[in-house]
């Protein structure tokens with residue numbers, strides 16, 4: 435193996451390790467929580483609160499109706515009980531009863547409205563709970579699949595690291611220093627393939643003599659434009 439080819443092998447391994455690490459980071463991010471589940475949980479919580487309020491409104495309306503009925507019964511007992519005989523008082527009592535009845539009708543209408551509203555809230559609550567359950571199921575399935583992929587990637591990176599150690603054995607210290615420096619400054623790509631007598635990374639054309647040097651010289655030869663080490667393949 436030429437020195438460039440040893441470095442090229444090292445670069446392939448490093449790029450594969452980079453990709454595995456990037457995907458592992460992405461998986462960790464995905465495993466930390468799903469936006470869909472958070473949204474469904476918030477909607478479910480909101481529906482529960484609304485439902486509690488709806489139940490309280492129904493209770494309140496029913497109590498108002500019951501209170502009004504009790505008042506009406508009392509007034510009717512006075513009116514029809516026979517204890518009041520004075521026509522003026524009887525007339526006033528009659529008017530009270532009529533007024534209490536009218537207000538009772540209003541309160542009964544309100545109670546009916548709160549019950550209808552509660553039915554709506556109960557349906558909305560069920561829908562929100564179903565949506566949350568389905569988002570959680572989807573998340574569990576996604577988590578299981580991601581966890582499987584994560585295990586595979588971890589085992590793959592171990593293999594890659596071992597291969598990298600082996601590949602390093604064939605690389606001179608000086609070449610490794612150049613490689614590391616270029617990899618840091620060239621977005622991970624310290625080497626470029628020679629393609630149709632051009633640099634495969636920056637595309638600059640190379641003279642026949644330069645290509646010859648890349649192919650034959652034992653030490654690494656760098657692209658005169660981007661500075662990467664050229665590898666003839």
Ligand SMILES: [Zn+2]
Nearest residue numbers: 633636657660
């Ligand atoms: Zn170049």
